[in-house]
Amino acid sequence: KVTPEELHRLEVGYKSFLRSDSKSLLRKYLTKDVFDKLKYKKTAFGSSLLDCVQSGFQNPDSNVGIYAADADSYVVFSDIFNPIIQDYHVGFKQTDNHPALDFGCVDKVGNVDPKGDYVISTRVRCGRSVEGYPFAPSISQSQLWELESKMMAVLSDLPGELKGTYYPLSGMTREVQQNLIDDHFLFKEGDRFLQSANACRFWPEGRGIYHNANKTFLVWVNEEDHLRIISLQKGGDLGATYKRFVMGVNEIEKKVRFMRHERLGYLTFCPTNLGTAIRASVHIKIPKLASNMNKLNEIAEKYHLQIRGTSGEHTEAQGGVYDISNKRRLGLTEYEVIQEMYHGIVELIKHERGS
Ligand code: ADP
Numbered sequence: 001k002v003t004p005e006e007l008h009r010l011e012v013g014y015k016s017f018l019r020s021d022s023k024s025l026l027r028k029y030l031t032k033d034v035f036d037k038l039k040y041k042k043t044a045f046g047s048s049l050l051d052c053v054q055s056g057f058q059n060p061d062s063n064v065g066i067y068a069a070d071a072d073s074y075v076v077f078s079d080i081f082n083p084i085i086q087d088y089h090v091g092f093k094q095t096d097n098h099p100a101l102d103f104g105c106v107d108k109v110g111n112v113d114p115k116g117d118y119v120i121s122t123r124v125r126c127g128r129s130v131e132g133y134p135f136a137p138s139i140s141q142s143q144l145w146e147l148e149s150k151m152m153a154v155l156s157d158l159p160g161e162l163k164g165t166y167y168p169l170s171g172m173t174r175e176v177q178q179n180l181i182d183d184h185f186l187f188k189e190g191d192r193f194l195q196s197a198n199a200c201r202f203w204p205e206g207r208g209i210y211h212n213a214n215k216t217f218l219v220w221v222n223e224e225d226h227l228r229i230i231s232l233q234k235g236g237d238l239g240a241t242y243k244r245f246v247m248g249v250n251e252i253e254k255k256v257r258f259m260r261h262e263r264l265g266y267l268t269f270c271p272t273n274l275g276t277a278i279r280a281s282v283h284i285k286i287p288k289l290a291s292n293m294n295k296l297n298e299i300a301e302k303y304h305l306q307i308r309g310t311s312g313e314h315t316e317a318q319g320g321v322y323d324i325s326n327k328r329r330l331g332l333t334e335y336e337v338i339q340e341m342y343h344g345i346v347e348l349i350k351h352e353r354g355s
Pocket residue numbers: 121122123125181183184185186187228232279281282283308310311312313323
């Protein structure tokens with residue numbers, strides 16, 4: 001049961017949230033009716049509404065503002081998750097089901113910028129949660145260590161091009177860590193959205209990064225999600241990047257069971273990552289479009305693209321370099337996600353060229 005103290009903190013938090021100028025999806029959909037209906041509820045794992053919304057309450061500049069404190073939160077607090085999911089993933093309704101996994105024909109995916117005029121690098125990543133382990137706010141220190149060792153064993157067995165080394169965050173020098181972050185390989189530290197969601201407990205214990213020798217295949221362990229599986233390379237060859245990504249995911253899935261929900265697909269901590277959990281992005285220089293942000297935003301909306309800064313979400317573009325990716329991940333297959341991103345980036349480049 002929700003204790004009187006928890007209820008009090010929720011009420012106080014909600015009141016000040018309503019006074020903020022937040023433009024988050026949480027602000028849009030957490031009406032008084034929804035709030036009053038959900039404020040007494042708890043999940044089977046003991047999480048409350050506050051555990052899901054405290055990040056959005058404490059960071060009114062959130063885009064979304066909610067995380068699933070545990071897998072059951074998507075069900076118990078569906079009155080707030082469903083409208084946010086429908087809005088973010090552009091039309092995925094409460095009655096819709098996410099399609100079955102379908103990577104499609106990886107050899108059919110092309111280069112978004114064959115002449116190499118605009119795209120600096122291409123990256124495809126997915127989030128995965130591992131069966132039997134709670135999400136970040138509830139995972140214990142020993143579970144973090146256990147999951148890390150399990151993943152170290154799995155990763156040390158990867159074949160061919162995927163072969164690499166695991167580097168734990170604890171014990172890593174500041175300099176090595178910062179270089180990996182600056183080169184866009186490693187997750188950043190101290191993300192205030194994750195911290196206030198209670199997702200950084202025991203940091204840096206149990207966290208780490210695996211990568212192959214030329215850093216084109218990477219796996220993040222126990223950051224926002226249990227796993228982030230990443231393929232990254234210079235230039236615009238989405239096909240090659242995607243092919244390596246699919247190979248990596250398939251190899252890992254031979255040894256690890258991922259959490260999957262009948263309606264929502266792969267389960268992740270943040271509702272924006274549900275479904276395929278794929279974000280396919282380019283680092284791209286588009287100076288003409290960038291000088292007309294209204295136009296750029298209009299094109300992004302039309303093709304369901306999301307624009308981020310050079311160092312990822314909640315950062316600014318440096319030197320005119322934007323991170324542009326698919327926005328939707330739920331309600332379409334893996335192959336469709338990649339096609340959507342491919343098509344969007346090609347159109348964007350057409351506009352930049354002015355043809
Ligand atoms: P996510 O893991 O959800 O994609 P971020 O937006 O924080 O999260 O990005 C993680 C890192 O990946 C950042 O350092 C970002 O700059 C880098 N990144 C994303 N897309 C690309 C890309 N196409 N090329 C190079 N680095 C990229």
